[in-house]
Amino acid sequence: MNPLVDIRQFDQSIWLDFIRRKILINGELQRRITDEALRGVTSNPAIFEKAIGGSDDYDAAIRSLALQGKTTDEIYTALAVADVQHACDLFRPLYDSHDNASDGYVSLEVSPELVNDTEGTIEEGIRFWKAVNRPNVMIKVPATLEGLPAIRRLIAEGINVNVTLIFGLERYRLVAEAFISGLEDRVKAGLPIENIDSVASFFLSRIDVLIDPLLEKIAAEGGEKGELAQSLVGEVALASAKQAYQIYQEIFAGPRWEALAAKGADTQRLLWASTGNKNPKYDDLKYVENLIGPKTVNTVPVETLDIFRERGKSANRLEEGLDQAAEVLRRLPELGINLEEHTNFLEVDGAKKFKEPFAKLMDSIEKKRLTSLDSSVAEATMQLGQYQAAVDAKIQELNAKNFTEGFWNKQADLWVQDAEGQQSIRSFMGWLRVAETMVGAVPEIEQFVNDVKAAGFKHVVVMGMGGSTMAPIVFKSSFPMGSTGLPMSVLDTTDPGTVRQIEESVPLADTLFIVASKSGTTAEPLAFGDYFYDRVKQIKGDKAGENFVAITDPGSKFVTSATEQGYRRIFLNFAEVGGRFSALSYFGLVPAALYGLNIGEILERAIRMMRANGAYGSVEQNPGLELGVALGVLAQQGRDKLTLIVPDSLADLGLWLEQLIAESTGKEGKGILPVAGEPAREPEVYGQDRVFVYVGYENDADADNTAKLAALQAAGHPVISVRMHDALDLGAEFFRWEVATAVASAVLEINPFDQPNVQAAKTATDRLMKVVQEQGSLPAGDEAKVTENGVSYFSAVSGGSAAEVLQNFFGQAKDGDFLNIQAYLTESDELNKGLAELRTQVQEQLHLATTSGYGPRFLHSTGQYHKGGPDKGLFVQFTVDHPQDLALPGRSYSFGTFKNAQAAGDLQALHDYNRRTLRIHLGDNAEQGLRTVLSALQSAPLTAKRA
Numbered sequence: 001m002n003p004l005v006d007i008r009q010f011d012q013s014i015w016l017d018f019i020r021r022k023i024l025i026n027g028e029l030q031r032r033i034t035d036e037a038l039r040g041v042t043s044n045p046a047i048f049e050k051a052i053g054g055s056d057d058y059d060a061a062i063r064s065l066a067l068q069g070k071t072t073d074e075i076y077t078a079l080a081v082a083d084v085q086h087a088c089d090l091f092r093p094l095y096d097s098h099d100n101a102s103d104g105y106v107s108l109e110v111s112p113e114l115v116n117d118t119e120g121t122i123e124e125g126i127r128f129w130k131a132v133n134r135p136n137v138m139i140k141v142p143a144t145l146e147g148l149p150a151i152r153r154l155i156a157e158g159i160n161v162n163v164t165l166i167f168g169l170e171r172y173r174l175v176a177e178a179f180i181s182g183l184e185d186r187v188k189a190g191l192p193i194e195n196i197d198s199v200a201s202f203f204l205s206r207i208d209v210l211i212d213p214l215l216e217k218i219a220a221e222g223g224e225k226g227e228l229a230q231s232l233v234g235e236v237a238l239a240s241a242k243q244a245y246q247i248y249q250e251i252f253a254g255p256r257w258e259a260l261a262a263k264g265a266d267t268q269r270l271l272w273a274s275t276g277n278k279n280p281k282y283d284d285l286k287y288v289e290n291l292i293g294p295k296t297v298n299t300v301p302v303e304t305l306d307i308f309r310e311r312g313k314s315a316n317r318l319e320e321g322l323d324q325a326a327e328v329l330r331r332l333p334e335l336g337i338n339l340e341e342h343t344n345f346l347e348v349d350g351a352k353k354f355k356e357p358f359a360k361l362m363d364s365i366e367k368k369r370l371t372s373l374d375s376s377v378a379e380a381t382m383q384l385g386q387y388q389a390a391v392d393a394k395i396q397e398l399n400a401k402n403f404t405e406g407f408w409n410k411q412a413d414l415w416v417q418d419a420e421g422q423q424s425i426r427s428f429m430g431w432l433r434v435a436e437t438m439v440g441a442v443p444e445i446e447q448f449v450n451d452v453k454a455a456g457f458k459h460v461v462v463m464g465m466g467g468s469t470m471a472p473i474v475f476k477s478s479f480p481m482g483s484t485g486l487p488m489s490v491l492d493t494t495d496p497g498t499v500r501q502i503e504e505s506v507p508l509a510d511t512l513f514i515v516a517s518k519s520g521t522t523a524e525p526l527a528f529g530d531y532f533y534d535r536v537k538q539i540k541g542d543k544a545g546e547n548f549v550a551i552t553d554p555g556s557k558f559v560t561s562a563t564e565q566g567y568r569r570i571f572l573n574f575a576e577v578g579g580r581f582s583a584l585s586y587f588g589l590v591p592a593a594l595y596g597l598n599i600g601e602i603l604e605r606a607i608r609m610m611r612a613n614g615a616y617g618s619v620e621q622n623p624g625l626e627l628g629v630a631l632g633v634l635a636q637q638g639r640d641k642l643t644l645i646v647p648d649s650l651a652d653l654g655l656w657l658e659q660l661i662a663e664s665t666g667k668e669g670k671g672i673l674p675v676a677g678e679p680a681r682e683p684e685v686y687g688q689d690r691v692f693v694y695v696g697y698e699n700d701a702d703a704d705n706t707a708k709l710a711a712l713q714a715a716g717h718p719v720i721s722v723r724m725h726d727a728l729d730l731g732a733e734f735f736r737w738e739v740a741t742a743v744a745s746a747v748l749e750i751n752p753f754d755q756p757n758v759q760a761a762k763t764a765t766d767r768l769m770k771v772v773q774e775q776g777s778l779p780a781g782d783e784a785k786v787t788e789n790g791v792s793y794f795s796a797v798s799g800g801s802a803a804e805v806l807q808n809f810f811g812q813a814k815d816g817d818f819l820n821i822q823a824y825l826t827e828s829d830e831l832n833k834g835l836a837e838l839r840t841q842v843q844e845q846l847h848l849a850t851t852s853g854y855g856p857r858f859l860h861s862t863g864q865y866h867k868g869g870p871d872k873g874l875f876v877q878f879t880v881d882h883p884q885d886l887a888l889p890g891r892s893y894s895f896g897t898f899k900n901a902q903a904a905g906d907l908q909a910l911h912d913y914n915r916r917t918l919r920i921h922l923g924d925n926a927e928q929g930l931r932t933v934l935s936a937l938q939s940a941p942l943t944a945k946r947a
């Protein structure tokens with residue numbers, strides 16, 4: 001049997017005298033708990049110095065905290081508390097179990113600077129206890145004379161205490177007395193004592209390290225004394241421990257103790273500390289094997305633990321040789337050795353041994369703190385030409401009313417004036433500081449990633465709609481997969497072809513499926529979850545849940561169903577963070593971490609941007625505010641088509657920005673239309689409704705786009721440009737654009753956090769799905785105006801041929817209008833090329849802005865603007881037959897029908913808002929159908945009404 005497990009039969013608990021974030025994350029601590037019967041952890045300032053000062057594991061967190069304006073002291077506390085909390089959580093099942101035998105504790109020591117400060121120790125002990133906020137934390141307090149009253153007080157406060165730095169027997173008695181008095185104080189105050197635990201940490205190897213040389217010196221002198229001295233070498237520490245254990249038994253017996261025991265008190269166990277052997281002449285297990293006895297703890301360093309596991313022998317030896325132990329201590333004075341005096345020295349030296357590394361640690365944190373404050377965020381260059389004055393005036397106006405301060409204080413009247421709107425704004429501003437919260441969640445997420453990999457998963461599929469999957473899409477396409485990551489796919493469409501493609505491209509049994517839905521009620525992600533759960537169940541039976549993870553809001557119905565289905569993990573996000581503002585929450589970061597990205601650094605960049613935007617005190621220039629004002633003012637002046645130009649490596653950033661900007665601003669007949677995916681062109685092809693925004697990298701000249709933007713600017717178009725340091729800056733850009741969008745909304749006087757018109761399409765779809773459930777199929781739609789070469793055209797405009805319908809449809813265009821393509825198709829390169837051709841033709845011939853999206857993705861994104869924004873859209877919807885449809889398990893409809901209903905529902909909603917629409921049904925071959933449409937267009941030059 002593993003000796004570490006065996007030792008439990010002697011009622012000794014082995015704790016680990018070590019902590020470091022890495023072992024929390026990489027599963028080592030959990031493995032030691034599960035396989036090696038580890039029952040607790042102790043930390044001390046020297047251990048944290050090694051962990052934090054001696055590695056770069058904490059650097060991103062240090063920088064994030066520094067940027068938040070935290071002091072060095074606060075940074076240390078935050079890091080140490082986070083690790084202790086994490087370890088407490090790993091031990092929690094043991095702590096909560098029936099046979100916990102007072103184990104499952106993690107110790108956190110008060111600052112060594114407080115070693116002689118009673119009040120300071122009490123204050124910090126209470127502060128740490130509250131900060132860790134776990135019942136299985138122990139606050140470590142040194143057993144100095146000043147520490148004793150603090151111990152009593154903290155016990156009386158109901159706080160678990162680990163008394164450290166005990167070297168002598170007399171002091172040990174006082175420690176036990178302080179503990180008992182503390183319990184008695186509580187009893188007097190009528191407070192319970194059954195859940196308070198304490199250990200007395202008796203330091204061993206250091207006693208021998210100090211006393212042995214003295215004995216050896218005397219031994220070298222020879223004679224009778226020399227002989228005696230020689231016989232005592234290496235015996236003093238063990239003798240002290242054995243004697244302490246006798247005192248323990250004496251103190252925790254008798255009427256005084258029995259009275260407390262009757263009220264449920266547990267004894268203050270002795271904990272053997274400093275048990276790593278320091279003398280090569282001794283056995284490495286000297287301070288372990290010899291001190292095994294009931295109701296004791298031994299906290300051992302990692303190396304000693306591993307040696308014990310390899311060759312340790314468990315036996316109850318603590319009460320062996322008691323006479324001999326007493327003799328050792330009795331005879332020391334004959335050699336002129338006053339143990340009490342030496343233990344006093346050890347106490348002072350012990351404090352020094354903690355103070356020095358602590359000072360070194362603080363120094364290294366301080367250096368890192370200062371350097372973090374040096375670097376800056378990527379600058380946005382704004383060349384706004386004739387609009388500059390209006391933008392400047394608006395910035396001045398906002399600054400005059402302390403907009404930035406009000407913004408961070410969630411002052412909702414900056415946006416709208418009605419009470420209901422203001423209430424809704426306040427309740428969706430959690431995104432402002434979610435990055436700070438997520439800094440604390442990084443170790444938990446990283447540990448999860450580690451567990452997933454250890455469990456053998458080979459692929460990740462993230463499934464959800466809109467804000468729940470946009471950030472993962474951007475992360476996946478903007479970064480190469482990280483060295484520690486897993487390949488990732490994102491499913492955000494009900495298109496049966498795409499679902500099938502994903503199914504066929506992943507190893508189902510070894511794939512982790514993340515179902516991401518804030519509300520937990522969105523039909524698409526629930527359908528994806530059901531579909532793949534059924535598939536995995538066919539392989540893994542009742543264990544299917546192991547392959548599933550939920551990200552959702554607390555209290556959503558999905559929490560219940562995911563729990564019932566045995567999901568591996570449920571990440572609870574934050575009710576006050578809306579979907580499109582959730583990139584920096586669990587929704588974005590869990591997939592990013594699984595993909596191997598450094599989420600700590602992504603968050604650090606975001607916090608850098610928060611700081612630049614005035615999150616931690618006033619700022620002279622606020623990049624988010626300036627960008628937002630520019631976009632808002634430009635939109636008011638007719639430049640309401642935000643045209644995004646990016647290098648290929650950032651192509652999908654547009655998807656995220658589209659949702660953020662269109663869904664936030666596109667309402668009440670107002671809004672900014674994001675135009676993504678149009679390559680930069682010469683000035684002649686654009687109308688006067690554009691503002692160009694370039695997002696790229698500082699080390700990528702991107703000469704072609706840069707030259708085109710320069711020409712656009714020279715032609716009088718406003719041009720804004722941001723060049724990131726690297727892709728990790730996406731963390732900062734997410735935040736910059738969130739602020740800018742909220743600010744632009746304030747300029748436009750709308751609530752950026754609702755999406756009132758998205759519901760219209762959902763309601764229409766639901767109605768149609770009801771019909772499907774009742775009648776088995778969708779109701780027959782309108783008659784096609786024209787069917788030509790297998791492609792049918794449906795529109796309010798007339799025409800005897802495809803070309804005529806197209807001409808008449810586009811003939812309705814006015815200056816400032818835009819084309820929106822809604823492709824309810826299986827995405828493919830060929831289709832992308834064909835749709836781009838269509839856009840180019842419309843742009844060249846009509847000078848319209850063109851947008852394009854695959855359905856149903858855009859319903860959760862730009863769909864809001866289409867219905868709620870200004871009536872400037874010409875909507876072309878492409879649909880297709882689904883010869884290879886996919887059934888949805890347990891439902892009376894298929895993915896294909898669902899998707900058709902979504903297309904028809906949205907078309908209905910567009911009609912309800914009197915939008916100009918053209919539906920083109922491509923038959924059963926989308927690529928071929930689209931080619932047919934393009935050739936019809938070739939033969940039909942487009943002309944528009946000019947306003």
Ligand SMILES: O=C(CO)[C@@H](O)[C@H](O)[C@H](O)[C@H](O)COP(=O)(O)O
Binds near residue numbers: 163274275299
């Ligand atoms: O006090 C406790 C446990 O309560 C330990 O963490 C204690 O600080 C360590 O065992 C010692 O500091 C280690 O000492 P040493 O092996 O460096 O002499």
Ligand SMILES: O=C[C@H](O)COP(=O)(O)O
Binds near residue numbers: 468519522525
């Ligand atoms: O943008 C959000 C989408 O509408 C999806 O919403 P959900 O996260 O509640 O499923």
